[in-house]
Amino acid sequence: MNEFKRVFGAAAIAALAVMGGAKGAWAQAEVEIQFYFPVAVGGKAAESLGGLVAEYAAQRPGVKVDAVYAGSYVDAMVKAITASRGGNAPQLAVLGAVNLFMLLEEDLIMPIDDLITSDAEREWLDGFYPAFMANSQAGGKTYGIPFQRSTLVMFWNKEAFKEAGLDPDRPPTTLAELVEFGKKLTKRDAAGKVTQWGMRIPSSGYQYWELQWLIGGKLPLNNADGNKTNFDDPRVIEALQYWLDLSQKHEVMASGLLDWGATPKAFFEGESAIIFTSTGNLTNVRDNAPFDFGVGFMPGVKDLGVSTGGANFYIFKGSTDEQNAAALDFVKWVSAPEQAATWTLATGYVAPRPDAWETPTLKAYAADFPPAGVSRDQLEFAVGEFMVYEQYTVQSFIDDNIEAALTGQKTPEEAMQDAQRKADRLLKKYR
């Protein structure tokens, strides 16, 4: 037995030594901030952000920004929460705008108001499009700084419009008109098989976002405190019924679940004449559509409103004052007109401040490619995205029940009542 103990004891000590000594101490000479960013629109976005960080480093030699790629929005959230709970929070992160209540519940982020010291900075904070700030504020304080923001827009196939005898430059402007246009645009072959659908509203991935438009974003799905939903409001049920009717009653859209990611492809392959998707797809459609297309406001938006989407900057708790100041400085720098213009050009996101659209870069872009300005102009009618505590869980309740209604497993009324019941049970403790 002695031999046994000796051998095992030595092995244990050796193992501990290897683990402990693998990385030495590190020294800090300048202000260093760590910055988590998710990638939501592909490899080029990460590259362009890297370029911005490098440019910032050249201008501010005293500050080192360590940009850490953190996966999808959900992954980035998990990474930020884990690191913070583990006592190693980043100073700065770009996370989903709708994660505000989750971050507040975890007590991870700082109000930007507390970091602001001058009137000039206050003015800067007030200079963002109000629609984008809707998801940034809670309890009278501002937490999120808009960065990669978007809205839904409508893409239509001008050639299909011409073939159907419609004016290619006049898209549908109300929900009733949308059905009418859809009937003209849906084409069937001799056997009655559909060769071109009138429209496509994705129902698998971001369906709550699409539903928010159909309801009218002006009827919010959540209250301002983020602890109550109104999924069973008659107007929500009515909107879902309209959505279902498009495929079941009017037969202008394919039935079943329509994937979010495959939607642009369905458009440029001619399967659907109109699609409703994020303005983030602009570059993709521009590069791939073999026909002339239009980009416009969502039908009915002037009465209904449409919801914004995307991600904001958040400044995390637990850092030194110097680090907080550096984080704020970086955010201010990135949201300045020139940088915001670069970012918009690289990604298709909407520059979140009016002054960015005054730069020669974006002026030339919008003049050369007018669809680039559609989402920005639509902001006048935009409202905040659906946002509550326990965001992802509640989101899954509404998403799953939208799917159930669209696939005929539940009536729209049953589906929304189920979603509401589940959400109530979960959100009760935040009231």
Next chain:
Amino acid sequence: MNQPFHTSRLDRALNTIGAWVLGVLWFLPLIYAVWAAFHPQEYSARFVLLAPLTLENFAEAWAQAPFARYFLNTFLLVTLILAVQLLLCTLAAYSFARFAFRGRNLMFMLVLMQMLVMPDILIVENYRTILFLGLLDTIPAIGLPYMASGFAIFLLRQSFKTIPKELDEAARIEGANILQILWKVYVPLTKPVYVAFGLVSVSFHWNNFLWPLIVTQSVETRPLTVGLSIFFQIESPADWSLTTAASLITSAPLLIAFLIFQRQFVQSFMRAGIK
């Protein structure tokens, strides 16, 4: 008179058909991946038999991320984990199987309990430990939580227990010490179990995503899975040709290794059935 023969033939035919159906279902995504990766983007959802073949997707995917570095990281990671697992778990299993010591049953229960707890639940605690050890953003940090594998200890202990005590005693009479017995008797006789476990471990850690994403922060440590995730975009849709090409690049080494060693693997699994 022909009846029994007939039934068994029908039975066999049904079995064969069933196996083929399941096999094809399993294989379809892979076939699609190969199709989309080797054809230009226009053909990624249209199946035209004579569509032009291309390697461009691979070149483009390869250029979008430092895959060579990610390959190295993943390779180092799975090798490190497997090596430490084999060492630690062999020794632990050996002591559980052949030595009587106080608290043995309790400790073995703890080992079994580890198999019941999903590692994802422990992410925050593991993160704190890694931070405390100063190992954040290193390859050992990705592997550390998995090194003392309860599954490996259990599997090896069960296998060691099936080895006749007489072999152990014979070696002892020949003058072998306990480590020599382990090395010369137990390990060679459980080789199929080692191969089977090695395959499971390597493929699991090759594909692991969440924990590596959380503890890595730089290109120098990030494994393939985390690097690959930039191809799955959220707001603008995936380019399937590029995504499938990148997926094939990252899974190719495992697929090829499996095809080459397929026979050994299958045999190992059959022999390693837990007794």
